[in-house]
Amino acid sequence: MELENTRIKIAGIEAESFVDGPGIRFAIFTQGCAHNCPGCQNPQTHDFEGGHYMSLTTILEMIEENPLLDGVTLSGGDPMYQAEALVPLAREVKERGLNLVIYTGFTYEHLMELVPEKPEFLELLSFADLMVDGPFVMALRCLNLKFRGSKNQRLIDVQASLTQGRAVLHQIQLDEMQEHPELFE
C-alpha cells in the first residue's frame, strides 16, 4: 500500500503523550478490537464500525509538526487489525529517525503463528522497536508497571525477537524486573 490514498480508522490521537511508551510520543489509537478484555479502559474503541477515517498523509504531517518527539505509538483498539494500512506510515516514521511502539492484545507468539495467513503482521513488526503484547487481564492488573496495565503484558524488543525467532524482553522490562522484582512475583 502507498502512503498517499491510504486511510486508517482511528478512535483518537494524542499528539504529545508521556505514557504510551518511552519519551515523548505521538500516539495513534486505532479503532477496532475483538479481544474484549474484561475491564478494558477503552471499550469505545472496540466497534469496527465506530471511529473515523484519517489519511496517513495527514497523520504524518501532524507528526512532523513536533520536532521534540522520540517516537510514534500505535495503540487502540488493536492496530494489528489494520496492519496492512499502517505499514506505509511505520516505514515513514522509521525513515524520520523516530522509534515505533506497538500495543496489541495478541501475544507475540500468536502473531507469529498468524503470519502465514497475515504476512502484513510481520511487515508491520519489521518496523517496530518495542511491543506491548497480550490482552489486559483484570486479575493481573498492576498500576506500577511501566507502559502496561497487567502483569501478563510484556515489553518486547521486537527487532531482537525477529532475529532470534522468539519473544525477547526489552531492556526496559529487564531493568524493571531487576529494580522491582516484587512486581513480578
Ligand code: SF4
Ligand atoms: S486489547 Fe486493548 S483495546 Fe482491546 S479489549 Fe483488550 S485492553 Fe481493550
